[in-house]
Amino acid sequence: MFDDRTDAGERLAAELERRGLAADVVLGIPRGALPVAAPVAEALEADLDVVVARKLGAPGNPELAIGAVASDGSVWYNDDLVDRLGVSEGYLEEIREEEAENAREKAERYRGGPGVADLAGKRVVVVDDGVATGATARACLRQVREADAESVTLAVPVGSPDSMATLEAEADEVIALQTPADFRAVGQFYRTFGQVSDEEAVTYLEGGQ
Template sequence: MFATRSEAGDRLAAELEGRGVEADVVLGIPRGALPVARPVADALEADLDVVVARKLGAPNNPELALGAVASDGSVWYNDALIDRLDVSDDYLEEIRAEEAQNAREKADRYRDSPGLPDLEGERVLVVDDGVATGATATACLRQVRAADADYVGLAVPVGSPQSVADLEAEADEVIALETPENFRAVGQFYREFGQVTDEEAIAYLEGLGGRS
């Protein structure tokens, strides 16, 4: 159990330092990851930026993730779920294009220039406040991999055991402080888990954030 995202970030930073993890760039998945990623970036003396992905919601059930798409169009599909729901190719392409545009617009709110920073040859650590289905994390990791990063890691305070295991195929290293068997949602492992606003997220990026 974590008190706040910032406290989780402090604990995650200590674990990464203890393991000797090195990173040139830490990328938080907005908005909830920024309070976690800030102390991680500070501890590793790394630049902090964002990587953005959007969930692809199922027809008539937008909270059910058919996959996710990153701001550069990198996409991951849950093929088994898509087959089970008999989702059409036309729907998938429509929702992919719509959410890719939403992801690009969201990313543009957080940085002055479009697209990721230059990650070629860099050691990059993607940070989130937790992993449930792993859909958005997968799309983000694929975007970073496509940017020719030398090392692509993922660090989270808590995650579903199955999703964390699945993500090991997408990253060079996955570090999760807790992978509880009773995992239902990320928020159940935080005493405080309110929404992080755009303004708060930007403040964390600029090193001015509080203790969310």
């Protein structure tokens, strides 16, 4: 159990230091990951930035993720769910374009410039406050790969065991402090897990760049 996101970030940072992990850039997935990513970036003496992805909602059920798309257009689809729901190619293309644009706008708003950081040849750690389905994390990791990073590590305080296992194919290393068998939602492992506002998230970036 973590007190809050800052406590989770400090404990995650300590574990990454213990492992001797080196990084040039730490990327938080807005908004909730920024309080977690900030202590990690500080401990690893790395730049703090963001990588943004948007969930792709199912037709008629926007809360059900059938995939995710990052700000550079990198996309992941849950093929089994897409097939089971009979989602059309037209719908997939339409929602991918719409949410990719939303992700670009969000990234530019956070970064105050181009929505994608220059990651070529850099050692990158992607941080989230936790992994449930892993949809957005997967799209973010693919974006980092597409940006020609030297290495890609996913580091989170807590994650679903099944989701963390599937994400191993997307990164050089996947690290979670906890992968509890009774995982239901990320928030159940935090004593305080309130919303992080855009304004609060940006303050972490301003202090970390």
